[in-house]
Amino acid sequence: MTGPTVSRALVAFICEGRTRELPPDTVQSTQRAIANWLGCTLGARDDDSVQAALRVADALAGPPQASLVGRDRRLDVVNAAWINALAANALDYDDMHVPTLIHPTGAVVGAALALAEHTRASGAQFIRAVVTGIEVECRLGLLLFPQHYDRGWHISATLGTFGAAAAGCVLLSLDPVRTGHALGLAGTQSSGLRAMLPNACKSFNIGKAAASGTLAALLAQAGFDSEPDVLEAKFGLFDVFGWPEDTASVLADLGRHDLITEASLKPYPCGVVIHPVIDACLALAEQEPFDPATVRRITITVHPRTLVLAGRQHPESALTGRFSVFHAAALALTRRAAGLSAFDDTDVHDPVLHALRARMVGVEDPTLAPRQAQVRIEYRDGRTLSQSIEHPSGSPQRPLSDAQLAAKFTELACRALAPEAAARLYEACGRLYHLPDLDALTAQWTRPGPARAAPPDHVQ
């Protein structure tokens, strides 16, 4: 491209992000996304993988700079960002930017929350940092998707590192030069394999991205130099990840349209590509009582990638059950539910579910978008019933209502907090942009104690 490089365009955007007036729908989308992130993080607080990671973090962590969501305990900002972002993704219930398959808040809010607490940022500064970080990772995602993802990179992690660093730059008020170095430091830490998606490292990748991004911003602030044009530099990010074809169109409305407004908030704790199929199955199950014994065959017609990502006919574990379109369809049809308890409490080896999944067929249809699906039930008596979905619930076109989001949040948050604290937290998220600091959030899980130590000079 002629004109400024992408690296420089992002630096300019980040530095403007500190003072930008945000449109009301951006603020509202971000507040909802943060509430959703907090709910997911609270809901996974006692997850095995979170506990294992926390045992390690506890043995390594430094000064009490930032709190662990849902625990009356603080770690240094890098370890806090790591554990919180890891937990946010553990239930596969966090948000999704469908055009790039990036979990937008995952790493970004992990980093931003830790640094905002530590620097005692206002709610508005926290939101600006989150909006900026999400914009950076998702714009990069639009540049690199799908080749980057198809090759095997866990895009929420590789690019989440940039988003987290960008959010950190806003909160640390870095100037353009230091912001460039922060992006370089993010790029050289960018990592995360899709081979991890079926295991606990899926969430570790998100946590690590938050930690690496936080570290990038702190190092840049401390005067550590890097390559500011990290995307376009020789042997830089585009050289190793692949060069985008068209950068101009992706950057054209940068700063004028915020991609956080395009994020989906999941109604179901499973892979987002499965959601239209669940919607279809729930609609079918509402039309008439569903009896598995009467079914001859169920045909699930979806975009080809859906079966690549979620084509497992018979999952072996609760985690892989969240990535089987057939298991999710069986749950939705037989239990008329696909929420947290349906996925968590169901035995994937249940013989009824197994028999039903065995009668399901997945059909690829390249003319469908990933957001679309058709489910067709053929009964033994020859009747058929079918349902198509254009936009899944939770998508920008069919967003969760405030009541649905509140219900999702409450179910998750009450795993870790008393109902009153959960309610206060949700309410505080709704007016976050106007809060002077984050105390109304953190107070729901931390007891007021001795004043925290003054931050060291170089972290302001």
Add this chain to the structure above:
Amino acid sequence: MTGPTVSRALVAFICEGRTRELPPDTVQSTQRAIANWLGCTLGARDDDSVQAALRVADALAGPPQASLVGRDRRLDVVNAAWINALAANALDYDDMHVPTLIHPTGAVVGAALALAEHTRASGAQFIRAVVTGIEVECRLGLLLFPQHYDRGWHISATLGTFGAAAAGCVLLSLDPVRTGHALGLAGTQSSGLRAMLPNACKSFNIGKAAASGTLAALLAQAGFDSEPDVLEAKFGLFDVFGWPEDTASVLADLGRHDLITEASLKPYPCGVVIHPVIDACLALAEQEPFDPATVRRITITVHPRTLVLAGRQHPESALTGRFSVFHAAALALTRRAAGLSAFDDTDVHDPVLHALRARMVGVEDPTLAPRQAQVRIEYRDGRTLSQSIEHPSGSPQRPLSDAQLAAKFTELACRALAPEAAARLYEACGRLYHLPDLDALTAQWTRPGPARAAPPDHVQ
């Protein structure tokens, strides 16, 4: 390949590494390499980039588990591994496995020293961990080089993460199952761009690899799961980095021949590809007094990669001066020196050096190996003088003598330690395999103080 996957072969090798009897030349090579690493780390103690990173680490670090080389101060193991490994590479004076361009000890000794101190390992266990880690990263390097490097990956970092994790597995006595998970955790953190080679992030990459590998081993120990076949798994390391053509021959003598014995210890603090040119120039300068004014042209004939990596005619900084074959040649000819003080104290903008570099021509000769070089001086009076080098000094074929290594170590170590302490440290390295613990090393930079805190359970 048929038979076991590379991932599994490495797991088996790592687990045997804990009890393997090491051949005497392996022990000796490793002790020399560790002395060299310690010297480099001490020599860079007060380097600007080390200081900047340390300011950040200090603000983040946890319990005093492992010491910072050359400082009477301890950080948690991950931060100690990070800072020490970063410092080890800062002067570009650390060792090199020429067939893969990996700095073998860099990340591996960073991780192993921190964990060995923390677990109070014996000298022999420390050495076994280092040998094992170096073997893992260099075997992987032989599988992936040069494509991986040519694409833009900083191979000492991407694969150093594996080496550091492997060393950690040995010191934490992980079983095969946990070792597999540790390699998976290493793989998904593997990162580092060659775009960083001309800036301070070059060394950051090595430090980060040490930190990530240490974290991988600790997480695996704590029960955190990953993908054990991380190399061959769908969307695993080989999918993103490229599949090696021939794995069988690279693994054939795994465990029977230790690649640490093939490492080069640098006599000059600059890119290793430059070394044969320096040798040639020093030899020419010894033949007769060198007067720049009499020179018409100097032709430097080298392997093509040498000019890709070090073809900068006129460096702008001390750091980039270490990666200019022309600047190094000019130093060697005019000052008959290419040691630490020659590179550190010389102004790259010195007009005499500039004029001399301007009269130099680099010629690629694909028939030469990277270890070979020819330097030919044409004088204004028509005379010519030339010198060819087959193997650079410091290479396995022309290793540094013990006296040369001791002199190099002393020059470096005395930047941070009193001469007596430096001498005791060097002497301790020479009998490291027989030491009951690492106190004889660490005592040279730490004062005996209150007993260190008992390690937490999960770090034994």
